[in-house]
Amino acid sequence: MAMFFNIFSLKNLLVLSLALNVSLVLRVLYEKDFEVNNGRFVDNQKDALTTTDSVLSEARATQRARPSMPSSSSTVDSDGGDTIINLDHGDPTMYESFWQQAGDKSTIVIPGWQSMSYFSDAGSLCWFLEPEFAKEIIRLHKTVGNAVTEDHYIVVGTGSTQLYQAVLYALSPQDAVEPLSVVSAAPYYSSYPLITDCLKSGLYKWAGDARSFNKEGPFIELVTSPNNPDGYVRQSVVNKSGGILVHDLAYYWPQYTPIASAANHDIMLFTVSKSTGHAGMRIGWALVKDEEVAKKMVKFVELNTIGVSKDSQLRAAKVLQVVIHSCRYPTSLGSLFDFAAHLMEERWKLLNAAVRQSGLFTLPEFSPGSCSFLNKSFPPQPAFAWLKCQEPMEDCEGFLRSNNIITRSGKHFGVSPQYVRISMLDRDENFYIFVERLSTIHQRQSVQLGETGE
């Protein structure tokens, strides 16, 4: 425990306790205020789980109280290890505190009569793309320098998940004798095979690990960079012709990885879920060089959902505006990317320390790289931890589950169940319970083994 107390000192715990009290008082006041001013119902949030400010409030004394929100993952309790910490999904709720502090300028107001039509811009290639949102996408990429928008069409989607399917539809010949193979180097994003094969499409078919792919003929290779689940920067691995590359750049933002240069690929996918934290909006965008591919993607979104929520696009435009402003005119809070990069850095330090303390796991090792946006050199600090259990443990997911930590097994990512993927983007209180539990899991395990006489 000595090392653990190096990380979580008594002072920190005292601050956490005080912050909890202050936050509960403020929460009661804020919730009442919110209920009156906003006119929304909070009844269904009455039994919602208590959220508290974190140990980070020591460093960010100006943090405002957080209104109550339903949590997907856990309750804060005295934690004898009973609290279930669900880090299976990459739910980016850690971003809530930035947006609370950003205040009213990110609030969207939509009158009842607005955006009623199916059409956003009837004459344009992507007729359901809100022009305001398109404009902010271009400004954001210019500001961050992570992607080239010139000579690309923008296609909006109901999250990048829909755009992934739109790409498959657009790239697959309608008259092919057999389905087009879709591959990605393992470990690959666990949803790729599920989405690709869920309807048993005759147009395309999941063909597994790109490294072992050797079938003749055309194929699609998904290049996720930084990679979900392991965070490494990636390039195409299939060493043969006939492949069409699709770059999933959901995590190519400076809070997760150094921005080396502006990506300039034929098809690039992005999402607000991982850039600003607004997963509930269900908004993603594709930058597409070829006009015919872009048109077919638009056709898919038309067939699939007749366009994309205007409300969320308008809200996304507003949110990107605030992000861009936070980069150009940073306040004491810094930009969104400063905030998130700082938080990721702290979390990775804590996780690395907890892993060393436990002695039961390993994590990927990253080399530092120079970031043109943050003007410094740092190693990747990914949105997921790709944890490997040491021998002789073979089922890392099961082991962590027995300790009330819910993760996603490596087998879903095309590799061994010795690995698990763990979200690093949850709310502070869950993350801190998680690292605390991970750091002491060895002792707990010893006690349990002693108790059962094994």
Place this chain on the structure above:
Amino acid sequence: MAMFFNIFSLKNLLVLSLALNVSLVLRVLYEKDFEVNNGRFVDNQKDALTTTDSVLSEARATQRARPSMPSSSSTVDSDGGDTIINLDHGDPTMYESFWQQAGDKSTIVIPGWQSMSYFSDAGSLCWFLEPEFAKEIIRLHKTVGNAVTEDHYIVVGTGSTQLYQAVLYALSPQDAVEPLSVVSAAPYYSSYPLITDCLKSGLYKWAGDARSFNKEGPFIELVTSPNNPDGYVRQSVVNKSGGILVHDLAYYWPQYTPIASAANHDIMLFTVSKSTGHAGMRIGWALVKDEEVAKKMVKFVELNTIGVSKDSQLRAAKVLQVVIHSCRYPTSLGSLFDFAAHLMEERWKLLNAAVRQSGLFTLPEFSPGSCSFLNKSFPPQPAFAWLKCQEPMEDCEGFLRSNNIITRSGKHFGVSPQYVRISMLDRDENFYIFVERLSTIHQRQSVQLGETGE
């Protein structure tokens, strides 16, 4: 022209002209105000098409000015027949004026930190369904009396289009030897075959007109009632066992058809697009009796788009609240359904008169029915006109296109190109140009024929 002037009197035209001037002045004022107060960009609306109050403003003198909005369909011009009137889509923009008049109570305000998580209600079957929206759906059906919600699960979708695909996925066995047949009685909604077959799924396959379907084994029959495109009330037509019925009730609202009783089917689909006019929200809902079917539908939406925009669900909840309030405490404007039923009645009168005047077309004939919600008897007044060109014209869509009226040919609905589907839900100015042109099309045609010497 005598009859046309019976419909559009000089007095009406004078009122239209005055309303146009007043509305332009108000528009300039309103737009300026809107720009300042709302903080949104209106630059991309600067060259937007002028919208005006309609002849209906005579009857509704309190109507407020409408802010400028981009139109998918036409420009208002002096109309020598050059204006292209696009009534191909069922874009429900006629509802805008109700929501303008409803004012601020339908405005939604969403702070930047709200609804960031993927989850709306993690513990419930449909984990991405906002509880507030679910509550309003139940209240709305209770108020209108058009569907039974008891013993049904609610599944939200990105429009009912996504829910249609979710239903196909949920009902198709994963291990079947051949795809499940999907049928509907012609004329059927033109998108059904396109959506069903777009990915060449191995799970299900479009099998055409339900009336001629005689394949052995299980099948899905889509019952759209009132029907898109022709507006008739429908029941299942396949006379054999093994069928699973899916009821698409998008148009089962009192503005389109008398509400005979509360529908109580196994699977019912609804959408805000056709009930409140908010097509741009992309929000639909399904009422589903069987828990396993509901669970599989939720799984599809998870795979397809990882849930449904929270912003649009919150906005939809607010809009339904206002609709319900307008039913319980009607103002001089009446409820949303009073407003829309009145407008549909007027439009159908005008269309019937124009069709009689032209002598070139016929329309479906409807019998009146008793409506439990509006407490009166009236014939259906559908959201689409299902127009048939008289012999010897065979290509009705082409004929109307040559008169700058864009419609959808019967061939897309599984029947003869002598038919076309025409949206009855466009903005006033487009609808009035359309009926005016239709009523005089015979004269125009004669002039053209005379000119070309045919």
